[in-house]
Amino acid sequence: MGRRANRHAAAGVIALLLVGSATPQWRVEAQQALVLYDDFHAKLIDPGRWLGLDLDSTSEQAREIKGNALRLASVCTAVLGLWPEGRPDRPSDSRTPPR
Amino acid sequence: MEAEFRVREAEADSCSATPAVAAAFISGSFFNGGGGTPPNNRTNDVRAGVTIRRASDSADPPGVLRGTAFLTKCGDAQCTVNPTLAFAALGTVSLKERVRVRVEWDDANNQFVFQFGDSPPESLGYGPPDVVLPAQDAGVNEKSLQVRNTVSGCTGEQRSAAFMDLHVDDVRVNAVP
Numbered sequence: 025m026g027r028r029a030n031r032h033a034a035a036g037v038i039a040l041l042l043v044g045s046a047t048p049q050w051r052v053e054a055q056q057a058l059v060l061y062d063d064f065h066a067k068l069i070d071p072g073r074w075l076g077l078d079l080d081s082t083s084e085q086a087r088e089i090k091g092n093a094l095r096l097a098s099v100c101t102a103v104l105g106l107w108p109e110g111r112p113d114r115p116s117d118s119r120t121p122p123r
Numbered sequence: 124m125e126a127e128f129r130v131r132e133a134e135a136d137s138c139s140a141t142p143a144v145a146a147a148f149i150s151g152s153f154f155n156g157g158g159g160t161p162p163n164n165r166t167n168d169v170r171a172g173v174t175i176r177r178a179s180d181s182a183d184p185p186g187v188l189r190g191t192a193f194l195t196k197c198g199d200a201q202c203t204v205n206p207t208l209a210f211a212a213l214g215t216v217s218l219k220e221r222v223r224v225r226v227e228w229d230d231a232n233n234q235f236v237f238q239f240g241d242s243p244p245e246s247l248g249y250g251p252p253d254v255v256l257p258a259q260d261a262g263v264n265e266k267s268l269q270v271r272n273t274v275s276g277c278t279g280e281q282r283s284a285a286f287m288d289l290h291v292d293d294v295r296v297n298a299v300p
Contacts, residue, residue: 058125058295083272092292093129096147098270099286 064094124149124266124296125225125238128175130188130218132288135272137179138281143274145287146176151266153228153235156196157254165202169249170195171235173224175216177287186218192226192237194247209247213239221292230255268294 062073069076069089076087083100126149137143150172158166177188190213198204216222216239225238234248272285 058297061124061294061296063293064291085270090290093290094268094292094294095288095290096268096270097286097288098272099284100272100274101282101284 062094063092064089065092069094124151124227124294125223126268126294127221127223127292128216129221129290129292130175130177130216130287131290132286133177133188133218134284134286135177135179135181135274136285137275137283139275139283141275142178142180143272143283143285144176144178145272145285146174146270147287147289148172148174148267148269148271149224149226150174150193150269151226152197152264154230154252155254155256156252157256164200165197166200167252168197168202169208169252170197170202170205171226171228171237171247173213173226173237173239175222175224179283179285183215187215188218190214190216190222190224190239192235192239192245192247194235194249196249208249211237211245211247213237213245214242216240 062070066089069087078085083098085099086095086097088095128147128149130147133145135143135145150170152165152168152170154169156167156169158164171192171194173190173192175188175190181187181189183189191210192213193210194208195205196208198206222240223238224240225236227236227238229236229246232248233251234246237245237247239245268291270287270289272287274283274285276283
């Protein structure tokens with residue numbers, strides 16, 4: 025009996041949500057000038073401005089500040105059946121099922 | 124609100140007729156058309172946003188992603204049913220290319236206005252709602268930046284996979300809290 029993975033459809037979500045108490049007004053009066061909310065020049069994501077959510081535990085996700093920008097990354101895979109022998113060829117395959 | 128998006132990597136491979144999709148989003152709930160109650164009932168929350176996506180069945184050359192504006196309304200408390208009210212193609216962008224993406228609620232004209240890089244603004248209208256409750260009275264008051272990938276199930280030893288690496292910079296809003 026081979027190793028078995030049973031992952032059906034998977035959807036990964038990374039959401040950074042504006043915290044309620046810090047929510048600006050969103051109504052716009054015809055090309056109203058916008059002001060900077062975050063340029064991500066800090067070392068860490070500001071928890072007072074952003075809320076990270078993982079809405080799908082089946083995907084692998086990352087959020088970080090890198091190079092003065094916010095980096096969001098997600099990978100998800102779907103497999104139903106036997107895993108092929110050998111080393112996975114994708115980082116997303118690192119969740120190898122139990123042997 | 125607006126932000127600068129730069130998709131550094133995007134891959135989507137599907138094992139079936141259902142395409143895999145790697146996508147970035149800037150979106151949010153802007154108002155409630157009546158029936159939603161904070162903090163959890165999202166019924167009639169109106170959501171708008173822009174997605175930049177690469178699908179496994181794309182006919183575009185490698186490294187090209189498509190921008191699309193969308194307008195949806197939540198059909199139930201959890202927003203598991205959220206029919207699209209309108210959508211519009213905004214243009215294309217290449218991997219590693221920076222693009223400014225903007226979403227505006229023009230409530231005076233019952234529409235949202237979207238900007239995608241240097242492309243002309245695109246607007247999507249909605250029928251005048253009976254009630255317009257502002258965002259803080261929407262079921263879920265959120266604006267978000269997302270990477271959201273979708274893959275279908277497979278059989279045998281085939282695999283579906285979707286991956287996106289997104290960099291976001293200079294998020295701007297129309298009023299600082």
